[in-house]
Structures are given as structure tokens and as C-alpha cells.
Amino acid sequence: MSYRKNFQFDNGQYYHLSFDTLVDLSNIDMRLRYMLVHFCLDIEHCIKTKLLNEITFQTEDDGYSFLGKYIASNNNPSKIKQKILTQIKRTNSKLYDKHHAQLPLWVVMECCEFGVLESILAFYLASNxxxxxxxxxxxxxxxxxxxxxxxxxxxxxxxxxxxxxxxxxxx
Structure with missing residues (x-):
């Protein structure tokens, strides 16, 4: 187990290491991962919610025009649009079927990967x-x-x- 690296090793022997200790560390690690994934998902959700709220209610843009500006500002607009469409289709085919011709931002936020969120947020913050x-x-x-x-x-x-x-x- 990789947890053994936390213990002192000398003369071919780990000190104060037992199988029970490794099991305990494994359980602590698992519980920590569960907590961290919830925290991270909450952060992601809050950022998406705040971003959508600001674009909808505090800017001249709507979800359609903002996303169009974001895609157009990219070095390769057709590639980023295709990447987004692929993520939407893979995540929710009904949303893809309904919105692939004209994408609203809320659909992208619902289906995009974290890297796309980072990129969209960076674009938004640069102009706001x-x-x-x-x-x-x-x-x-x-x-x-x-x-x-x-x-x-x-x-x-x-x-x-x-x-x-x-x-x-x-x-």
C-alpha cells in the first residue's frame, strides 16, 4: 500500500507500521476524498450559478450572445464549438438535439467539463x-x-x- 511511505524506513524495516494502521489510513483517505469531492462540486456549482446569474441579470448579454462572443474570441472557434457540442451530446443527448443549432450558455454550463468552465470564466472576467x-x-x-x-x-x-x-x- 502506498500509505507505507508515511512511515520511517530503516534497515529494511518500517517503524510503527501495522496492517491495522494501513487500513485506518485507507479509511481516513477514503472519507477525505468523499469530503473533498463534495466541496469541489459545491465550488463548481456556485461558480456556474453566479456566472449565469451575472450574465443573465447584470450584463447586456444573454446566454446566447455571450456564448457566441466566447466562441468567436477563441483561436479556433469551430474547434471549441465542436468540443462543446461533443460534451453536450455525450452528457445529455436531448439537450443536444434541442439546442445544437443555437447554444445557450445554461446548456453549456449544465454539460461542460471543468476546463471549459475555467475558460469561459476567464473570458467573462476579462471583460467584466x-x-x-x-x-x-x-x-x-x-x-x-x-x-x-x-x-x-x-x-x-x-x-x-x-x-x-x-x-x-x-x-
């Missing part, structure tokens, strides 16, 4: 500097002269937790 989402500092921080998306950390934690990756293997 007074957004409440900027005040939450969810999009970017400076670290050693590199822009890092805080949401990418949430996505990574969510993916590790959802795919049962061991979290407590080197603490």
Missing part, C-alpha cells in the same frame, strides 16, 4: 472587471511570475478524489 467573481479571487493568482488558475487546483483535487487516487500517501 467589476464582477463579484473577481472579488472571490477564483480565477488567477501570481506565483513566481506565473499565472495560476485557482480553479485548476479545485479541478485537480476533484479529479483525484473522484477517481479514487490516494491523497494521504506522502504526508
Amino acid at each position: 472587471p467589476n464582477s463579484a467573481l473577481i472579488k472571490l479571487n477564483v480565477n488567477r493568482i501570481e506565483a513566481d511570475n506565473n499565472n495560476i488558475s485557482l480553479l485548476s487546483y479545485v479541478r485537480n483535487i476533484r479529479n483525484k478524489a473522484a477517481h479514487n487516487s490516494v491523497i494521504l500517501n506522502s504526508i
Whole structure:
């Protein structure tokens, strides 16, 4: 088990390590993953809800025009549109059948992957500097002269937790 890495190893022997301890760490790790995945899903839901609310009620855009601007601003608009349509079709074929000709933002938010949400949010915040989402500092921080998306950390934690990756293997 990978939890053994948390224990001192010397002369070919782990100190204070037993099978019961490994089982306990495994259970703690599992419960931590369950908590983390719920936290991450709550963060994702809150960001989607706030973003949709702001676009709908506080901007000149509606969900259709905003999404059109987002797609048009991309380096390869047809590729990003196809990626979004593929995600929608894979997630909910009825929504795809109804909206594939003209996409509303709420359908994309319902079906898109976290990376698409990050990209849409970055586009929105670039054109709406007074957004409440900027005040939450969810999009970017400076670290050693590199822009890092805080949401990418949430996505990574969510993916590790959802795919049962061991979290407590080197603490």
C-alpha cells in the first residue's frame, strides 16, 4: 500500500507500521476524498450559478450572445464549438438535439467539463472587471511570475478524489 511511505524506513524495516494502521489510513483517505469531492462540486456549482446569474441579470448579454462572443474570441472557434457540442451530446443527448443549432450558455454550463468552465470564466472576467467573481479571487493568482488558475487546483483535487487516487500517501 502506498500509505507505507508515511512511515520511517530503516534497515529494511518500517517503524510503527501495522496492517491495522494501513487500513485506518485507507479509511481516513477514503472519507477525505468523499469530503473533498463534495466541496469541489459545491465550488463548481456556485461558480456556474453566479456566472449565469451575472450574465443573465447584470450584463447586456444573454446566454446566447455571450456564448457566441466566447466562441468567436477563441483561436479556433469551430474547434471549441465542436468540443462543446461533443460534451453536450455525450452528457445529455436531448439537450443536444434541442439546442445544437443555437447554444445557450445554461446548456453549456449544465454539460461542460471543468476546463471549459475555467475558460469561459476567464473570458467573462476579462471583460467584466467589476464582477463579484473577481472579488472571490477564483480565477488567477501570481506565483513566481506565473499565472495560476485557482480553479485548476479545485479541478485537480476533484479529479483525484473522484477517481479514487490516494491523497494521504506522502504526508
